[in-house]
Amino acid sequence: xSTRTRPETRRPVATxxxxxxRAGVSQMTVSRVLxxxxxxxxxxxxxxxxxxxxxxxxxxxxxxxxxxxxxILIGLLYNNPSDQYLSQVxxxxxxxxxxxxxxxxxxxxxxxxxxxxTDAVTSIIRQSGVQALIVCPPIGExxxxxxxxxxxxxxxxxxxxxxxxxxxxYVEIDDRDAAKRMTxxxxxxxxxxxxxxxxxxxxxxSRRRTEGFKEAMTVAGLPVPDEFLRQxxxxxxxxxxxxxxxxxxxxxxxxxxxxxxxxxAGVLAAAMQAGLSVPGDLSVAGFDDVSLATTVWPSLTxxxxxxAEMAERAVGLLETDTFGQEGERSALLPTxxxxxxxxxxxxx
Amino acid sequence: xSTRTRPETRRPVATxxxxxxRAGVSQMTVSRVLxxxxxxxxxxxxxxxxxxxxxxxxxxxxxxxxxxxxxILIGLLYNNPSDQYLSQVxxxxxxxxxxxxxxxxxxxxxxxxxxxxTDAVTSIIRQSGVQALIVCPPIGExxxxxxxxxxxxxxxxxxxxxxxxxxxxYVEIDDRDAAKRMTxxxxxxxxxxxxxxxxxxxxxxSRRRTEGFKEAMTVAGLPVPDEFLRQxxxxxxxxxxxxxxxxxxxxxxxxxxxxxxxxxAGVLAAAMQAGLSVPGDLSVAGFDDVSLATTVWPSLTxxxxxxAEMAERAVGLLETDTFGQEGERSALLPTxxxxxxxxxxxxx
DNA sequence: CTGAAAGCGCTAACAC
DNA sequence: GTGTTAGCGCTTTCAG
Numbered sequence: 019x020s021t022r023t024r025p026e027t028r029r030p031v032a033t034x035x036x037x038x039x040r041a042g043v044s045q046m047t048v049s050r051v052l053x054x055x056x057x058x059x060x061x062x063x064x065x066x067x068x069x070x071x072x073x074x075x076x077x078x079x080x081x082x083x084x085x086x087x088x089x090i091l092i093g094l095l096y097n098n099p100s101d102q103y104l105s106q107v108x109x110x111x112x113x114x115x116x117x118x119x120x121x122x123x124x125x126x127x128x129x130x131x132x133x134x135x136t137d138a139v140t141s142i143i144r145q146s147g148v149q150a151l152i153v154c155p156p157i158g159e160x161x162x163x164x165x166x167x168x169x170x171x172x173x174x175x176x177x178x179x180x181x182x183x184x185x186x187x188y189v190e191i192d193d194r195d196a197a198k199r200m201t202x203x204x205x206x207x208x209x210x211x212x213x214x215x216x217x218x219x220x221x222x223x224s225r226r227r228t229e230g231f232k233e234a235m236t237v238a239g240l241p242v243p244d245e246f247l248r249q250x251x252x253x254x255x256x257x258x259x260x261x262x263x264x265x266x267x268x269x270x271x272x273x274x275x276x277x278x279x280x281x282x283a284g285v286l287a288a289a290m291q292a293g294l295s296v297p298g299d300l301s302v303a304g305f306d307d308v309s310l311a312t313t314v315w316p317s318l319t320x321x322x323x324x325x326a327e328m329a330e331r332a333v334g335l336l337e338t339d340t341f342g343q344e345g346e347r348s349a350l351l352p353t354x355x356x357x358x359x360x361x362x363x364x365x366x
Numbered sequence: 367x368s369t370r371t372r373p374e375t376r377r378p379v380a381t382x383x384x385x386x387x388r389a390g391v392s393q394m395t396v397s398r399v400l401x402x403x404x405x406x407x408x409x410x411x412x413x414x415x416x417x418x419x420x421x422x423x424x425x426x427x428x429x430x431x432x433x434x435x436x437x438i439l440i441g442l443l444y445n446n447p448s449d450q451y452l453s454q455v456x457x458x459x460x461x462x463x464x465x466x467x468x469x470x471x472x473x474x475x476x477x478x479x480x481x482x483x484t485d486a487v488t489s490i491i492r493q494s495g496v497q498a499l500i501v502c503p504p505i506g507e508x509x510x511x512x513x514x515x516x517x518x519x520x521x522x523x524x525x526x527x528x529x530x531x532x533x534x535x536y537v538e539i540d541d542r543d544a545a546k547r548m549t550x551x552x553x554x555x556x557x558x559x560x561x562x563x564x565x566x567x568x569x570x571x572s573r574r575r576t577e578g579f580k581e582a583m584t585v586a587g588l589p590v591p592d593e594f595l596r597q598x599x600x601x602x603x604x605x606x607x608x609x610x611x612x613x614x615x616x617x618x619x620x621x622x623x624x625x626x627x628x629x630x631a632g633v634l635a636a637a638m639q640a641g642l643s644v645p646g647d648l649s650v651a652g653f654d655d656v657s658l659a660t661t662v663w664p665s666l667t668x669x670x671x672x673x674a675e676m677a678e679r680a681v682g683l684l685e686t687d688t689f690g691q692e693g694e695r696s697a698l699l700p701t702x703x704x705x706x707x708x709x710x711x712x713x714x
Numbered sequence: 715c716t717g718a719a720a721g722c723g724c725t726a727a728c729a730c
Numbered sequence: 731g732t733g734t735t736a737g738c739g740c741t742t743t744c745a746g
Contacts, residue, residue: 031497033739044717049741059715074519079439079495081739084428084722091427101657105453112474116494124472126460146464147427149379171422255663280661287663290638309449310661313628315603315635381723392733397725407731429723432738 032073041069052077090340092333093127093148095174097157100280102308103325107154107177110329122333127151136166143170150174150336152329156221158188173339175332180222187335189328189349193223196321196353197230197277200303203319203355204273205238208364209301213246213271215260215281224252227277227305246271250281257284258291265292265300272301272364279304279311282318286360297362307356316359324351380421389417400425438688440681441475441496443522445505448628450656451673455502455525458677470681475499484514491518498522498684500677504569506536521687523680528570535683537676537697541571544669544701545578545625548651551667551703552621553586556712557649561594561619563608563629572600575625575653594619598629605632606639613640613648620649620712627652627659630666634708645710655704664707672699 038045043066051063058066069075083089094111096104108126115122125148143151151174157163158176164186167174176188204212214231217224228247235242245267248260257276264270265288276282282304286296294300296316304311307322331349338345386393391414399411399418406414417423431437442459444452456474463470473496491499499522505511506524512534515522524536552560562579565572576595583590593615596608605624612618613636624630630652634644642648644664652659655670679697686693 035739045740046717046742047715050716053741057715062715076492076497077495078432078739079497080428080432080437081722082495082741084426084432084724084738085740085742087722087741089428101450101453105449105456108453108456109449109474116473125464126457144424147425147430149424149427254661258663283661284663287635287638290635293641310658313602313631313658315606315632383723393724394726394734395732398732401725405731410731426723429738430725432722432740433724433726435725435738 031078032075033078034075036073037066037069037075040073041066088341090122090336091147091149092122092124092336093143093146093151094124094154095127095151095157096154097128099154099156100308102310103306104154106308106325107152107329110326111152111333113326114330114333118333118337122337136169139166140170143172148172150340152332152336153177153179155179155223159222173336175335175339177328177332178223187339187347189331189335189351191323191328191351191353193226194230194233196323197227197275197305198234199230199353200275200305200321200355201231201234202238203357204275204301204303204361205234205240207273207301207361208366209271209273210240210364210366211246211269211271212240212273212275213248213261213264214242215248215250215257215274215276215285217250217252217277217281219249221252224277231275245269250277250284252278252280254280254284254287257281258288259284261285261288262291265289265294270300272366273303273361274300275303275305277305279306279308279318279320282320282360283310283314286314286316286318296360301361301364303361311356311358319358319361320356322354322356324353327351379426380423381426382423384421385414385417385423388421389414436689438470438684439495439497440470440472440684441491441494441499442472442502443475443499443505444502445476447502447504448656450658451654452502454656454673455500455677458674459500459681461674462678462681466681466685470685484517487514488518491520496520498688500680500684501525501527503527503571507570521684523683523687525676525680526571535687535695537679537683537699539671539676539699539701541574542578542581544671545575545623545653546582547578547701548623548653548669548703549579549582550586551705552623552649552651552709553582553588555621555649555709556714557619557621558588558712558714559594559617559619560588560621560623561596561609561612562590563596563598563605563622563624563633565598565600565625565629567597569600572625579623593617598625598632600626600628602628602632602635605629606636607632609633609636610639613637613642618648620714621651621709622648623651623653625653627654627656627666627668630668630708631658631662634662634664634666644708649709649712651709659704659706667706667709668704670702670704672701675699 034045034048037048048066050058051066111124153176155178158179178190179188216228250256250260274285285302289296289300304318304320307320311318311320382393382396385396396414398406399414459472501524503526506527526538527536564576598604598608622633633650637644637648652666652668655668659666659668
C-alpha cells in the first residue's frame with residue numbers, strides 16, 4: 019500500500035467561460051458549437067474547438083442538467099431479486115439515462131424495510147432525494163406497496179407488477195404466453211413427457227408461467243400427471259431437488275421446463291447425478307435468460323425476458339409521467355425463445 | 367398495453383423559495399433546517415417543516431451538487447468482466463456515492479474499443495462528460511491503457527491493475543497470499559492430493575493465484591505433480607473440462623482448488639458426472655465469492671474478494687485525487703476464506 | 715450567425 | 731438566529 023501524496027492542488031477545471039475567453043467569443047457561441055454546430059460559422063467553430071482542446075474542456079454535466087431542467091434523479095427500489103436480475107435492470111436504466119440527451123441520474127436504493135411501513139419508507143425515500151422510482155419485482159406485486167408509493171407523491175413505474183389493472187404505470191412481459199410458447203417449442207421437438215418445475219406460489223409471474231405450461235399441454239391434448247408438476251422456489255437447489263426424484267423414477271420425462279434459469283441449472287445438476295446426459299437423454303429449458311444460462315454447460319435453452327429493455331422503457335415512462343406528457347402509461351415487451359445446447363429433438 | 371393519457375401538466379415541484387415563502391422565512395433558513403438544524407430556532411424550524419410537508423418539498427440534488435461543487439461524475443470503464451463482478455463494482459461505487467454527503471454520480475461506460483486506440487477512446491470519454499474514471503480489470507493490466515488514461519488528463523483509479531509499480535492509483539487484493547491461505551486451509555483439512563485449476567495465463571491475478579497455490583504446497587513439503595496443475599480459462603466449462611479427466615483417473619485428488627468461482631462450479635459439475643459426491647468424496651474450493659458461489663449446490667467454499675468495497679475505496683481515492691488532497695494513493699484490501707458446503711475434512 | 719441578460723435551485727460568505 | 735448577496739456552469743430567451 020503506497021502512501022504518496024500529490025503536491026498539486028485541485029485540478030483546475032476549464033469552464034465555458036474560460037473557453038470563450040480564450041477563443042475570443044461569447045459563452046453562447048461555445049455552447050452552440052457543442053450543442054448545435056450547424057448554427058455556428060465554420061471558422062468560428064474551429065477557433066472554439068481549438069480552445070476546447072487546449073484547455074481540455076469538458077462540459078459540466080450537473081450544470082447542464084440543472085440549466086435545462088430535464089434531468090430526473092431516479093431511484094431503483096428493490097428488495098431481494100437476484101443480483102443477475104438486478105444488474106440487468108441497472109444496465110438498462112443506465113443505458114436509457116445515457117442515451118437521452120438530457121441525462122438522468124440513477125441511484126440504487128436498497129429496500130430493506132417492510133413496504134407496508136409507510137412512514138419509515140417515505141422518510142427514507144424523501145431523504146434520498148430521488149425524484150422518481152423504478153420498482154423491481156416482487157415489490158410491485160404487493161398492493162400495500164402501491165399505496166405507499168402513491169402516498170409518496172413521486173412518479174413511479176413498476177417492473178412486472180403482476181396485477182396490472184390498478185392504474186399505476188408498469189412494464190411487463192406476458193409470462194403466460196411465453197411459457198406456453200416454450201412448452202410448444204418442446205412439443206415441436208417431439209417431446210411428450212414434459213415435466214414442469216414451478217416457482218413460488220405467491221409470485222404472480224410464477225403462477226402465470228405454470229398456467230402457460232398447462233395450457234399448451236392441454237391444447238396439445240396431453241395429460242399432465244401430477245408427478246410431472248413439481249413445486250420449486252426459484253433457487254438452483256430447489257430445482258435440483260425437485261428434479262432428482264423425477265429423473266430417477268422409472269417413468270421419467272424426456273424434457274423438463276423450469277420456471278426460471280436458476281432452477282433449470284439445478285435440473286442440469288440433477289441430470290448429472292442421475293447419470294443422464296443433456297440434451298441426449300434429457301432436454302432442459304429455463305426462463306429469464308440471466309447470465310447463469312450461458313455460464314453453465316450445456317448452456318440453457320430459455321425464454322429471454324428483456325430485463326434491461328424493460329428498465330429502459332421504465333425510464334421512458336417515468337419521463338412521460340414526470341413531465342406530464344401524453345403517451346403510453348405502460349408497456350408490454352416481447353419475449354423470445356433462445357435455443358442453446360440443453361434441448362434436442364426427442365427421438366422416441 | 368394501456369394507453370391512457372394524463373390530463374395534468376408537469377407536476378409542480380416545490381423549491382426552496384416556495385417553502386420559504388410559505389413559511390414566511392428566507393431560503394437560507396429553510397436550507398439550514400435541512401442541513402444544519404442546530405442553527406435554527408426550534409419554533410422556526412417547526413414552521414419550516416410544516417411548509418416542507420405541505421408542499422411535498424424535496425431538495426434538488428443537482429442544484430445542491432452544483433452549488434457546493436463537491437460532486438464528481440464518475441465513469442466506470444470496463445470491457446469484459448462477468449456481470450456478477452461488474453454488478454458488485456457498481457453496487458460498491460453507488461453505495462460510496464450515496465454515503466458521502468456530497469453525492470457522486472455514476473455512469474457506466476462500456477468500453478468496446480481497443481484501449482490502445484487513443485483518439486477514439488479519448489473522444490468517447492470526452493463526450494460522456496465524466497470527470498473521473500474507475501477502471502475495472504483486466505483493462506488496468508494493459509500498459510498502453512494506462513498511457514491512454516493519463517493522456518486523457520482525468521483522475522482515474524484502477525481496480526486490480528496487476529502491475530502496481532507504475533505510480534497511478536489503484537485498489538487491489540493480494541491474490542498470491544489469498545491463494546496461499548486457501549491452499550493452507552485445504553491442507554489443514556487433511557488434504558494432501560490437491561489439484562489446482564489456473565485461470566488465463568495472460569492475466570496477472572491468475573498467475574499470482576497459481577503462485578500462491580504452489581508456494582503453499584512447497585512450504586508444506588508436498589510435490590505438485592503436473593497432472594494436478596491444469597489450465598483453465600476462468601469459465602465454468604473450462605473448469606469442468608479441466609477437472610473431468612482428473613477426477614476420472616485412478617489417482618485422483620481429494621480436493622480441487624479452482625482460481626475462480628465459475629471454474630469451481632464447473633468442477634462441481636465434473637464431480638457429479640464422475641459420480642463423486644461433494645464434499646464427501648471430493649472437496650472443491652473457488653475464488654472471488656460472486657453470487658454463483660451461493661447459487662450452486664453445494665455452495666462453494668471460496669476466497670472472498672471484497673469487490674464492492676474495492677469499488678468504494680476507488681471512489682474515495684478518486685475524490686482524493688480530484689480535489690488534490692493529500693492521502694492514500696492506493697489501497698490493499700483483505701481477503702477472507704469463506705467456508706461453505708463444498709469442502710470437508712479428508713479422512714484419508 | 716452572435717451576444718447580453720436572466721435564471722435553473724441551491725449553498726457559501728458575510729451581514730444584521 | 732436569520733437574512734442578504736453572490737455565484738456554481740450552463741441554457742434559455744431575446745436582441746442585434
